[in-house]
Amino acid sequence: MVEMITLDGYPLTGPTRDGVWKRLGELEGWFDSPDPKRINAPRTRGDGNFQTEINYESRLITFNGRVVSKNHDYLHEAAGILAALPGRGGKQFVVDGHGPVQWTTVDPRGKVAITFPTDTRMEFQIPLEAIDPFKYGEWRKFSASVSSDVAIFHRGNADAIPYVVVSGSMPGGYTLSHAGSSVVVTEPLVSGSPHTVDYRKRRLYKGGAPVRGGLSTASYARVEPGQRDTFSITPNTTGTATATMTLYDTYI
Known part of the structure; x- marks a missing residue:
């Protein structure tokens, strides 16, 4: 099955007008479970801690990718789109092509980092945080x-x-x-x-x-x-x- 990943409805994989988008490396934080968290309540007169409810931390997602465009102008159009995608948060991140389609709502966790190895190639990293860790x-x-x-x-x-x-x-x-x-x-x-x-x-x-x-x-x-x-x-x-x-x- 062909992988299709979108952020706020824009494809981060596959061909667009601005170029061909591709994921590099692992989709960090997506397939893992988020870290569990609990309030420790120590047994002052016994061993260990009292049993308390286990919840989850936010899900931290990192997307690394590459865009290859047919010319330099299109490449910078892609860069402009990319820099604005996370916005002020509340964006839908969707992953298709790895079993059932799954999505979550994400906020920016840091800046969108962009480099230009050539005049027609861009590499980037998008750090995201899903406050609700469920998909x-x-x-x-x-x-x-x-x-x-x-x-x-x-x-x-x-x-x-x-x-x-x-x-x-x-x-x-x-x-x-x-x-x-x-x-x-x-x-x-x-x-x-x-x-x-x-x-x-x-x-x-x-x-x-x-x-x-x-x-x-x-x-x-x-x-x-x-x-x-x-x-x-x-x-x-x-x-x-x-x-x-x-x-x-x-x-x-």
Whole structure:
């Protein structure tokens, strides 16, 4: 399969108007897992440390490449494009050609370093940082209703975080359940004013605006990779609604 790597939609591999782009060496930091991190809590009267949650540091990516252009002017056009690509961050970095297409959001980690070995050849290095160290692939949607639960899954290798939109009418609120955990929403659901439950931010939104309170209990369970689970919505009192969960294939 042909490799295609893009930053903010611009190809860093393959032919463009400005020249032929090629990756040099390894795609540093992409295929590795990021460094784990945890808060050490020493056992003052025992051996070792207490068990604490393990998270991940930012993913540090370095792309080394080369551009060969048909003339000197085109080469400097390519250099101008390259210098501006990372911008002020929040750019999508996409890797295709090495298994499933995967992407992450990156910020500049340092300057774009450019050298010109000849009048028609440029070599460069782009240091990037993904504050969210996870990589994402395809997204899929699953809809559950009061009378119909739905099987959910994703094809990544790390736990995926759900994003749920609920529309309908439930004056006493509702309960979303999967993986043996539940989010109980007490905020009334009104027709024409859908709710969003963001499991990443652990927040409830109504009509796009954040809601203070509105939840009685909330266990924001993630969806494990490689297995199916069941997602359901039930009214706390009466009513009917549809809950649509969005999941991305999630990789570490």
